[in-house]
Amino acid sequence: MKAFEKSVYIEYPVSAQFKKIVLSNMDSYDGTKKEQLKSFLEDLQKNGCICGMISEFVYNSDCRKFYIQHLDDLENIRYEIEDSLGESVKNRHRLPHYTFVCWLCFEEYCFDIYRNSFE
Template sequence: MKAFEKSIYAEYQVSKVFNKIILSDLDSYDGTKKEKLKSYLEDLQKGGCICGMIGEFIYHTDCKKFYIEHLDDLENIRYELEDSLGEPVKNCHRMPHYTFLCWLCFEEYCFDIYRSTFER
């Protein structure tokens, strides 16, 4: 999908896994592929990973496994985000670091796709 290529995070290997997660969830939406993507990304922006809409990131044990597999990419995405914000990103819900990083990076990746594809 061309929208994935527009992300500033596309260089990270974890983005390919994020893409698979997104694509696997699009069938539950109506419309063209682009319309489905927009609806999915808007739903995620409303509820975030904390609402449980991303099956791969519901349980802490799944997040821990994912974090260990993609540790460098997830930490580097966080550093990039903090650099762009000019301040540290806080774990306000005091969840385990690995869950926080999975949610943060997935949501940021999706928001970046939305911003670069639908906010012109």
């Protein structure tokens, strides 16, 4: 799908893992691949990872493992987000840092795809 190639985060190797997660989760939606992607991304924007819709990021232990494997990419994406906002991103739910960063980066990756493909 061309939508993934438009991501500003494609330069990060972790984006390939994020893409796999999106592709595996959007299959439960109806319609064409593009409609499935749009519906999935809209659900994620409404509910976020905190609702448990991303099975790869439900448990803190899974987030910790993912974070350790992709530490540099995730922290660099977080820095990019903070640079673009001009302030640090707050961990409002007081999650473990690794869970917070996984959710933040995955949600931002998905929002970027939505913004570039559907807005």
